[in-house]
Amino acid sequence: MEALEQPAAAAPQGEVGRSRERVEDDALLRGAGRYGDDLAVPPGTLHAAVLRSPHAHADIRSVDVTRALAVSGVHTVLTGEDVRNWAAPFPVGVREPMEHWCLAVDRVRYVGEPVAVVVAEDRYAAEDALGLVDVDYGLLSPAVDAEAAAAPEAAVLHEGVGSNVVSERHFHYGEPEDAFAAADHHVSLKVRYPRNSCTPIECYVVLASYDVAAGAYDVSANFQGPFALHSVMARALQVPAPRLRLRTPADSGGSFGIKQGVFPYVVLMALAARKAGAPVKWVEDRLEHLQAASSATNRVSTIEAAVTAEGRVTALRYDQLDDCGAYLRAPEPATFYRMHGTLTGAYDIRHLAVRNRVVLTNKTPTGLNRGFGGPQVYYALERLMQHIAATLGLDPLTVIRRNLVPPEAFPYRAPAGSLLDSGDYPAAVELAERDGGLAELRERRDAARREGRYYGIGFCAAVEPSISNMGYITTVMTPEERRKAGPKNGAVSTATVSVDPLGAVSVHVSSTPQGQGHRTVAAQVVADVLGVPFESVTVNVELDTQKDAWSIASGNYSSRFSGAVAGAVHKAATRVRDRLAGIAAGPLGVAPETVRFAGGRVHAGADDGSASMSFHRVAGAVHWAPGTLPEGEPGGLRETAFWTPPELAAPDEGDHINSSLCYGFVFDYCGVEIDPVTGAVRIDRYVTLHDPGRILNPQLVDGQVRGGFAQGLGAALMEEFAYGDDGSFLAGTLADYLIPTSMEVPEPVILHMETPSPFTPLGAKGVGEGNNMSTPVCIANAVADALGRADIELPLTPARVRGVIGIDEPEPPAGLEPAAAPRGGGSGLRASDSVTMPAPPETVFHRMLEPATLAAIIPGCHELEATGENAYRADVTVGVGMIRARYEARITLSELDPPHSLRLSGVGESAMGSAEGSARVRLTALDDGGTRLDYDYEAAVGGKVAAVGARMLQGAARVIIGQIFTRLAAELGGGQPSWWRRLADRLRGLVGRGGGRS
Amino acid sequence: MLKIEANDSHRVTLTLNGRERSGNARPRTLLSDFLRHELGATGTHVGCEHGVCGACTVRVDGVASRACLMLAVQADGRRVDTVEGLAGDDGPLSDLQAAFRRHHALQCGFCTAGILNSCADFLGRERDPSEAQVRDMLSGHLCRCTGYTGIVRAVLEVAAQRREQRQEERDDV
Numbered sequence A: 001m002e003a004l005e006q007p008a009a010a011a012p013q014g015e016v017g018r019s020r021e022r023v024e025d026d027a028l029l030r031g032a033g034r035y036g037d038d039l040a041v042p043p044g045t046l047h048a049a050v051l052r053s054p055h056a057h058a059d060i061r062s063v064d065v066t067r068a069l070a071v072s073g074v075h076t077v078l079t080g081e082d083v084r085n086w087a088a089p090f091p092v093g094v095r096e097p098m099e100h101w102c103l104a105v106d107r108v109r110y111v112g113e114p115v116a117v118v119v120a121e122d123r124y125a126a127e128d129a130l131g132l133v134d135v136d137y138g139l140l141s142p143a144v145d146a147e148a149a150a151a152p153e154a155a156v157l158h159e160g161v162g163s164n165v166v167s168e169r170h171f172h173y174g175e176p177e178d179a180f181a182a183a184d185h186h187v188s189l190k191v192r193y194p195r196n197s198c199t200p201i202e203c204y205v206v207l208a209s210y211d212v213a214a215g216a217y218d219v220s221a222n223f224q225g226p227f228a229l230h231s232v233m234a235r236a237l238q239v240p241a242p243r244l245r246l247r248t249p250a251d252s253g254g255s256f257g258i259k260q261g262v263f264p265y266v267v268l269m270a271l272a273a274r275k276a277g278a279p280v281k282w283v284e285d286r287l288e289h290l291q292a293a294s295s296a297t298n299r300v301s302t303i304e305a306a307v308t309a310e311g312r313v314t315a316l317r318y319d320q321l322d323d324c325g326a327y328l329r330a331p332e333p334a335t336f337y338r339m340h341g342t343l344t345g346a347y348d349i350r351h352l353a354v355r356n357r358v359v360l361t362n363k364t365p366t367g368l369n370r371g372f373g374g375p376q377v378y379y380a381l382e383r384l385m386q387h388i389a390a391t392l393g394l395d396p397l398t399v400i401r402r403n404l405v406p407p408e409a410f411p412y413r414a415p416a417g418s419l420l421d422s423g424d425y426p427a428a429v430e431l432a433e434r435d436g437g438l439a440e441l442r443e444r445r446d447a448a449r450r451e452g453r454y455y456g457i458g459f460c461a462a463v464e465p466s467i468s469n470m471g472y473i474t475t476v477m478t479p480e481e482r483r484k485a486g487p488k489n490g491a492v493s494t495a496t497v498s499v500d501p502l503g504a505v506s507v508h509v510s511s512t513p514q515g516q517g518h519r520t521v522a523a524q525v526v527a528d529v530l531g532v533p534f535e536s537v538t539v540n541v542e543l544d545t546q547k548d549a550w551s552i553a554s555g556n557y558s559s560r561f562s563g564a565v566a567g568a569v570h571k572a573a574t575r576v577r578d579r580l581a582g583i584a585a586g587p588l589g590v591a592p593e594t595v596r597f598a599g600g601r602v603h604a605g606a607d608d609g610s611a612s613m614s615f616h617r618v619a620g621a622v623h624w625a626p627g628t629l630p631e632g633e634p635g636g637l638r639e640t641a642f643w644t645p646p647e648l649a650a651p652d653e654g655d656h657i658n659s660s661l662c663y664g665f666v667f668d669y670c671g672v673e674i675d676p677v678t679g680a681v682r683i684d685r686y687v688t689l690h691d692p693g694r695i696l697n698p699q700l701v702d703g704q705v706r707g708g709f710a711q712g713l714g715a716a717l718m719e720e721f722a723y724g725d726d727g728s729f730l731a732g733t734l735a736d737y738l739i740p741t742s743m744e745v746p747e748p749v750i751l752h753m754e755t756p757s758p759f760t761p762l763g764a765k766g767v768g769e770g771n772n773m774s775t776p777v778c779i780a781n782a783v784a785d786a787l788g789r790a791d792i793e794l795p796l797t798p799a800r801v802r803g804v805i806g807i808d809e810p811e812p813p814a815g816l817e818p819a820a821a822p823r824g825g826g827s828g829l830r831a832s833d834s835v836t837m838p839a840p841p842e843t844v845f846h847r848m849l850e851p852a853t854l855a856a857i858i859p860g861c862h863e864l865e866a867t868g869e870n871a872y873r874a875d876v877t878v879g880v881g882m883i884r885a886r887y888e889a890r891i892t893l894s895e896l897d898p899p900h901s902l903r904l905s906g907v908g909e910s911a912m913g914s915a916e917g918s919a920r921v922r923l924t925a926l927d928d929g930g931t932r933l934d935y936d937y938e939a940a941v942g943g944k945v946a947a948v949g950a951r952m953l954q955g956a957a958r959v960i961i962g963q964i965f966t967r968l969a970a971e972l973g974g975g976q977p978s979w980w981r982r983l984a985d986r987l988r989g990l991v992g993r994g995g996g997r998s
Numbered sequence B: 001m002l003k004i005e006a007n008d009s010h011r012v013t014l015t016l017n018g019r020e021r022s023g024n025a026r027p028r029t030l031l032s033d034f035l036r037h038e039l040g041a042t043g044t045h046v047g048c049e050h051g052v053c054g055a056c057t058v059r060v061d062g063v064a065s066r067a068c069l070m071l072a073v074q075a076d077g078r079r080v081d082t083v084e085g086l087a088g089d090d091g092p093l094s095d096l097q098a099a100f101r102r103h104h105a106l107q108c109g110f111c112t113a114g115i116l117n118s119c120a121d122f123l124g125r126e127r128d129p130s131e132a133q134v135r136d137m138l139s140g141h142l143c144r145c146t147g148y149t150g151i152v153r154a155v156l157e158v159a160a161q162r163r164e165q166r167q168e169e170r171d172d173v
Ligand code: FES
Pocket: B045, B046, B047, B048, B049, B050, B051, B052, B053, B054, B055, B056, B057, B066, B067, B068, B069
C-alpha cells in the first residue's frame, strides 16, 4: 500500500477500481429507502394540488376561488395575486423584459402551467376542489412550432420582448469562409431533435413550511441541483439565502437532470405554506410530470461542412434554433452552451461558424436532461458525418477516422475552446471495431441485403463532456455584457470527512445522488486513503443548505461525481490522513512522511513488520486527549475540502469557452434491421465503447452505460412529447409516452478503455451521459443506411419509418376517418352511424327540442338550463380513460328543418381542456312507423384530455355520441324505462318551472 | 363482507406481510395510498397511478397486483405482501434480493419493490423460465435506470439456484 499518495497506482489492491456491491442496496431492497414522499411530515401538514392551464396561450381575466373554498377539507387557495405580493419573478439568463413567476399571474403560456394551488386536509379533497376554481381565460393564438414561432408573423409570448426569439448570437472561430471557399464539397443537412425526457419513475415531491417569526422558509424537495439555483429560489422568495433552508432526502427515485426542474415548485409550495399557515406537501402525479415538469430542448439545426475530396472536414457551419418552451427557465439557454466548446466533437476541425437562436413557444419550459445538449449536437454532427460518407461514396467509418483528433494532440484545444484532456480516439475505434465484431456485422448486413431485407449499420463518435464549467452559460452574453456582469467560471465540489471519538469514519458529500451509488464510491475512496475497511466508512448524501458545506456547483449533474466530487472526497480524506500521520509520528518514532495507513492500523513504515498503532487509537486521541497532540494540531477531526479545477476559465474575449473539465470518448456502432411491413426497427447488435478515464467501480460504470443506452434507445425509437397544433399536450400518460421495457432493450456489447484525465484528482472522468448523446444518432444513422435516405426524424416509430419507406396505408375502416383538427386542435375525428327510433319522425324531432329529453340523453349531464331559444347551458361530466372532466357546456340545436333534419352542437370548457362536437341529424320515416336516425359528427378535444391519445379518444367519442342517440331511442320507449327517465322527469319539472337553476 | 358507504371512513383489516394490520380508508382510497400513508409501509412506491409503470406492484393473496389500481376496501380481509416482507425482520436478504444486489439490478431503487414482487410471484410459478419469459414478465415494469440487464440476470440466476437446491433436496431424500 505504499502508493497511497498516487491513487492511480493503488488500484489493484485497494477499493478503488473494484466492483463493490453497493452500500445503498440493502435498504432499498428491503423497502427501507427514504424517498421524498416517505419522509415524516410535521403534525398538521396539509396537502396541495395544482390547478393547471388547459390552454396553451390565454390571458387570465379572473380567478374565483369561492366555490373551491367551500369544499369540505379545503383550507386555502394560492393564486397569482398572493404570488405577486410575496414573491418576485425568477431571474432569467438573458437580458430581455420577460417575467417567469412560479404561478401564472396574468397569462398562461403552456398547457399545464400552474394557475392556482389548492391546499386541503388531504390530496383527495384538494383535487376535488381543483375543478371548482373558476378561471376566466381569454384565448390567444399559440406559437407551437419552433420555426414558425421564430417568424415575424408569429403570435408573441412575451410582448415586452416583441419577438419570440429571445437570444441570438453569432460565433466565429478560425477562418470558416476561406475553408468553405477552398473546399471540394459542401455537404449540408437540416435535422430536428424532438422533445423528450428521461422521466424518472419518482415524480417531484416538495414539503414546505414557513416560519412567520423568522420570515424563513424550510423546504425538503427531491431537487438534484445545481445549487446555483438556490440563489434563484431565494431571490424569487425575496429572502436572504439562509432564510431558504433547502434539504434533500437520502434517496431519490432517479432524476437524470429532470429534478432540476422541481425548483419552481419549491418556491410555489413555500408560498402555499405561507398562505396556509401550515406545512404543505405536494407530490406531483404522472400526468403533471409528463406535461409540465421539464423536457429536453427540441432543436432545429442546419449544419454544413466544408469537405475535401478524401472526406476530410475542414470547416463546419451550424445554424441552431433551440425551443426552450414558454419561459427561459434557469439554467436555460444552457442546452446550447454546455456543448459550445465541443461543437466540433471528436474531430480535428479548425474552422467553425455558429448561429444560435433561442425561441420561446407555448410549450413546457425545458431544462436539464441527461446528455444535456449532447444529443442535439451529435444528432446534427454525426448525421452529417454519415451524410458526407453517403454523398461522397465513402465508408462512414473512413470519414470518421480521417477526421478524429490525433492521439499526439492531447490536451487538444478545440476551436470553440474545449480543452480535450486526454484520449486515443483512433485506438479506441480500432478496439471497438475488433472486439465488437464489425467485420462480421458487415457480413450480416451484406447477407441481409442480398435477400432484399432492409439492414443498415450506423456509427457515432462522440466526446462526452463532464464537470461543467459554471461559467459556460455566460457565453450567451456578448463579451461586453460579460465584462459588465463580472466573470463566472469554475466548478467547486465539496466533501467532508470526519473521524469520531471511537475512530469511526464518516463522509458527507453534496452531490445529491439519484441512484448512481455515490455512497459506495465515496466509501471506496476514503477506505483506500485511510487504510480502514470499506464497511466501516459511513457516507451521508443528504444535503441541508443550512448546515452542510455546499457551493453553487453542488448537486448531481454533468457527470461530475467521479471526476470532481470523488476528487474532493479524496482531498478531504488525505487531509485527515496527514493530520493523523503527524499525530502518530511521535509515538511511532518516525517522521510523518513515512507513516502508512493500512488494515485499520497506522504503521511506522512501509513494511508490514514495522511498529503500528490501531487507527481508532490514533484518531481517538484528537477527541479524548487533545493535550497529548503535537504542537499546532487543533484537536477534533473533521476536514472539508473544496476543489475547483483551474482549467475551467471564464469565456474569453473571443468567446472561447472550455465548457467542461473532462472529455471522455464514446464510439458506438450498431446493426439494425427494419421490418418492411410494420416499419419496426430491430437492433441486431449494439456496440458501445467508452473511455471514461480511470474507472473507479467497473460495475457502476457499466450500470451507467446500460441505463443511458436504454434511454438513448427510447429517444431513438419511441419517446416524444408530442403537441397538437393548438399547443395541447398529447403524451400525458405512460401509455402515450412510451418508455422502453425489458422487451425493447437489447443487451449492448460494452467495451472499455482507460485514458486517465490529467486534470482530476483520481484521473476519472464522467461516464453517465455518453449513450444519451451517442445512441439516438447511432441508431438513426443505421436506419439512414438501411433505407438509403437522409430525411430521418426521431423518434423512429414504426409509423414514421413506414412513412419513410413509403408503403401505402390501407384505407381506414369505413365510417371512421380522422377529421382535420378543428378549433380544439389536439385530437379530432369524424364519423357517422345510424339508430332506429320507435316513433315517427315528427315525434323524434319534437322530443329532441325538449330540454328534458336533452338532459336525459346527454351522458353525464347534471344540469341543463335554457339560455335562449334552442340554446342551453349544461354541466356535463365525461370520462376518458383515467381522466374525468366536468365541462361547462353550451348546447345548441340549429339548422332546424322539421321533421327532416337538425344540427346538435356542443362546446365545452373544463379544467381539463376544451371539447366541441357537432352532429348533423337526418330523420327518415320507416314503414313500421318508426324512424331511421342518421348522424354524421365531428368532434374535437384539446387540453389535458387530449393528452390521453387519439386512439382512446376516437373510441370514447364514438361511444359517447352513440349513447346520445341510443338513449333517445330509449326515451322514446324503445329501451328500458331507465332511471334516466326518472331523472328526466325530475329535470322536466325543474326546467318547466322557468329556466331551471342557475 | 364490508358494507361501503360513500364518503364514510371504513375500517380495513388485512394481513400485511403475515401480520394483521388495520386502518381507515374511504371508499376511494387507493390501496397504494392506504399501505403507504395509513399503514406506513412506504416500501411500495407510486410512479404513475395509472397502472403502467408497475412500481406499486404488491402481492394480493399471492398474486402480483397493482396497488394503484385497487381500492383499499377491496383488500379488506385479504393477504397483502409487500417488499418489506421479502426478507424476514432483521434477517438476511432473500435469495432474490441478494441476487439483485450482486447483479446491480437497481440504481435509484424506486422501481425495485414492484419488480421484486412480480418476480417473487413469477418464480413461484415458473421453475425453469427462459430469458424470453423473464423479459416478458418484466415488461410490466418500467425501470429508467438499469436498462434491465442486471434484473434479467438476477432472476435467471435465482431460478437456477432454486432448481439446484430442489435437486439437492431430492438427492438427499
Ligand atoms: S403506480 Fe401503479 S402502475 Fe404505476
